[in-house]
Amino acid sequence: MASITDLIIILLYGTTLGGILALMTCGFTLIFGVSRILNFAHGAFFMLGAYFGLTAMSYLGLGTGPSVIVGMLAVGVLALILYYLTVSPVRHNESMAIIVTLALALIIENFIFLIFGEYGITYPSLLTGTLDVFNVTITYMRIIALVISLLSLILLSVFISKTRMGMEIVAASQDPEAAELIGIDTNKVLALTMFISAVLAGLGGVLYAQIYSANPLFILKTLIYAFAIVILGGLGSVKGSIISSFIIGYILTATIMFYGARWSEFVSLLIIIAILIVRPYGLFGVKE
Amino acid sequence: MKLNIYELLKKQLKLETYVFIAILVIMAVIPPFIPSALIYLLGLTFLFIILATSWDLTTGYTGQLNLGHTVFVGIGAYTAALLQVPERLAGTPLEFIASMPKIPIWIDMLIGGILAGIFGLVIGIITLRLKGWYFALVTAILPLVFVEITLVFREVLGGEEGFSIGFENALAPTTIEKYYLSLILMAISVIILQIIINSKLGLRFMAIRDDIDLAESIGIDTTIYKVISFAISSFFAGVAGAAIVHYRLIACPDLFDIPLMLLIILSVVIGGQGTLIGPVIGAIIVYLLKHWWLKALVPMLTYLYIPINDDIILYMILIILAILFPEGIWMKLKDLYKSVIVTKIVAKRT
Numbered sequence: 001m002a003s004i005t006d007l008i009i010i011l012l013y014g015t016t017l018g019g020i021l022a023l024m025t026c027g028f029t030l031i032f033g034v035s036r037i038l039n040f041a042h043g044a045f046f047m048l049g050a051y052f053g054l055t056a057m058s059y060l061g062l063g064t065g066p067s068v069i070v071g072m073l074a075v076g077v078l079a080l081i082l083y084y085l086t087v088s089p090v091r092h093n094e095s096m097a098i099i100v101t102l103a104l105a106l107i108i109e110n111f112i113f114l115i116f117g118e119y120g121i122t123y124p125s126l127l128t129g130t131l132d133v134f135n136v137t138i139t140y141m142r143i144i145a146l147v148i149s150l151l152s153l154i155l156l157s158v159f160i161s162k163t164r165m166g167m168e169i170v171a172a173s174q175d176p177e178a179a180e181l182i183g184i185d186t187n188k189v190l191a192l193t194m195f196i197s198a199v200l201a202g203l204g205g206v207l208y209a210q211i212y213s214a215n216p217l218f219i220l221k222t223l224i225y226a227f228a229i230v231i232l233g234g235l236g237s238v239k240g241s242i243i244s245s246f247i248i249g250y251i252l253t254a255t256i257m258f259y260g261a262r263w264s265e266f267v268s269l270l271i272i273i274a275i276l277i278v279r280p281y282g283l284f285g286v287k288e
Numbered sequence: 289m290k291l292n293i294y295e296l297l298k299k300q301l302k303l304e305t306y307v308f309i310a311i312l313v314i315m316a317v318i319p320p321f322i323p324s325a326l327i328y329l330l331g332l333t334f335l336f337i338i339l340a341t342s343w344d345l346t347t348g349y350t351g352q353l354n355l356g357h358t359v360f361v362g363i364g365a366y367t368a369a370l371l372q373v374p375e376r377l378a379g380t381p382l383e384f385i386a387s388m389p390k391i392p393i394w395i396d397m398l399i400g401g402i403l404a405g406i407f408g409l410v411i412g413i414i415t416l417r418l419k420g421w422y423f424a425l426v427t428a429i430l431p432l433v434f435v436e437i438t439l440v441f442r443e444v445l446g447g448e449e450g451f452s453i454g455f456e457n458a459l460a461p462t463t464i465e466k467y468y469l470s471l472i473l474m475a476i477s478v479i480i481l482q483i484i485i486n487s488k489l490g491l492r493f494m495a496i497r498d499d500i501d502l503a504e505s506i507g508i509d510t511t512i513y514k515v516i517s518f519a520i521s522s523f524f525a526g527v528a529g530a531a532i533v534h535y536r537l538i539a540c541p542d543l544f545d546i547p548l549m550l551l552i553i554l555s556v557v558i559g560g561q562g563t564l565i566g567p568v569i570g571a572i573i574v575y576l577l578k579h580w581w582l583k584a585l586v587p588m589l590t591y592l593y594i595p596i597n598d599d600i601i602l603y604m605i606l607i608i609l610a611i612l613f614p615e616g617i618w619m620k621l622k623d624l625y626k627s628v629i630v631t632k633i634v635a636k637r638t
Contacts, residue, residue, distance in 0.1 A: 110603075223429065266440075
């Protein structure tokens with residue numbers, strides 16, 4: 001039976017995990033909204049944040065703080081380059097776009113395997129030390145990770161609702177053709193969305209690596225969680241992805257605590273199947 | 289002029305048959321002239337052709353992007369393997385299979401195919417009634433989940449290394465016999481797929497691919513036909529998976545995994561989606577590229593300190609082809625052939 005302590009652990013750890021997952025999936029959802037492209041390379045952007053940050057620390061001699069920023073910006077720049085080189089030419093062909101992003105993810109995974117090896121690498125934490133909450137030990141790193149993710153999500157929502165570029169993104173995702181008619185360059189909007197999404201995913205990856213570790217295997221594994229989240233939240237709904245990130249965060253934490261990490265993929269699949277049977281458009285999706 | 293176009297179409301139809309027969313004849317006569325390692329590799333290539341062509345049925349002809357074809361390969365493979373080595377099932381609810389008489393190889397391949405088909409049916413019913421994105425998302429994560437399952441049930445499924453089924457359960461005792469058996473299996477599968485595509489069923493599949501709303505409006509129940517297409521394709525994947533296990537005598541998680549999926553996609557993209565003969569040619573090129581030609585190239589590149597492996601090269605080829613020739617080489621060759629014939633006809637007239 002779950003004791004009160006267990007519940008507190010699930011609540012605390014699940015919230016921090018949920019915050020990081022939200023950073024990753026809201027970008028995935030934004031890209032889908034603007035272009036109807038399922039970006040299978042998103043898990044790769046997530047993990048690359050950590051590996052770029054680690055490289056910046058060891059080769060440029062940066063501290064942990066600056067390395068986080070360098071890591072996430074490097075992912076954004078790489079995503080922009082990859083977008084113009086590979087995704088943009090096929091973006092009107094939905095299945096080719098998926099195939100291309102999946103191939104990109106596997107190329108990045110293989111490069112990380114070759115350069116960094118197949119084992120997980122730990123990332124030095126921004127903050128060390130722990131805090132006791134109702135007899136549950138939680139590291140400061142988890143708390144700061146949650147604060148950073150929540151701040152980034154708030155910044156994102158301000159950007160989307162208050163700035164012109166953000167509103168262009170919303171316009172393009174609501175109706176791409178109408179958006180083009182009123183003079184919005186949807187290709188540029190998609191490039192910008194790619195950049196923002198990759199930066200957010202990269203930030204999520206750096207934070208994740210500081211709490212757990214960086215491992216090339218997560219490139220595909222995080223995709224499972226991301227898909228469970230976007231299907232639960234409703235494909236294309238940013239609000240839905242953020243809320244369901246926390247729900248999935250709690251479920252995953254509970255699964256890992258009671259049954260072990262090896263069951264987390266299986267549980268994600270069951271969640272997806274259950275939602276598709278009961279409520280295919282998710283919690284916040286629009287019924288089509 | 290109308291008659292000429294009709295003749296042109298007839299010739300093209302024949303062209304595909306001729307090319308396929310030519311491939312079969314060449315493959316049937318070359319074994320005495322090539323080393324036995326290559327014979328072994330080509331035999332596996334034939335089974336890989338079944339994977340590529342059956343994937344083409346759902347993705348190329350019905351227009352539904354299936355990213356989990358390898359799951360059905362793996363289901364067929366592990367089913368066949370466990371039926372031959374039922375001792376591994378000890379301690380599970382399926383223990384009773386061990387006490388039953390031994391099942392012939394051909395029957396267990398059929399059972400593997402049927403189980404894969406049923407699983408395809410279930411996944412199809414859940415996901416194919418929704419928009420195509422859901423199908424792609426769910427099929428994409430199935431391989432990851434199934435690889436994890438082989439690791440979790442390590443005692444039965446053998447973990448990362450898989451398990452061997454023993455020499456006595458081989459498709460045939462010698463390599464050359466295995467080669468011809470898999471050639472025959474490939475020929476039968478491709479012919480059945482071609483018959484399906486030429487039938488009314490195939491026409492409905494293509495109607496769904498070309499314009500799903502139009503297909504719906506003329507009374508085609510698109511969900512049912514998408515599910516049928518997916519189940520047929522899964523059945524062939526399961527049979528081929530079982531045949532691969534009997535060919536190489538080992539059931540291993542690589543049959544479930546995404547790299548094999550990408551090889552299948554690459555074969556069909558090289559050959560051209562929705563052409564059937566294209567994927568046959570593409571599969572031969574890709575399988576030999578991966579297991580023979582790149583085996584020599586990659587050590588040279590790593591010797592020069594270039595961090596690269598065969599998979600990276602294949603995936604880069606895939607991206608380049610997807611951008612430059614999304615319709616595949618078969619269509620390119622056919623266009624060339626068409627223009628040659630048209631110039632001939634024009635030359636005759638003048």
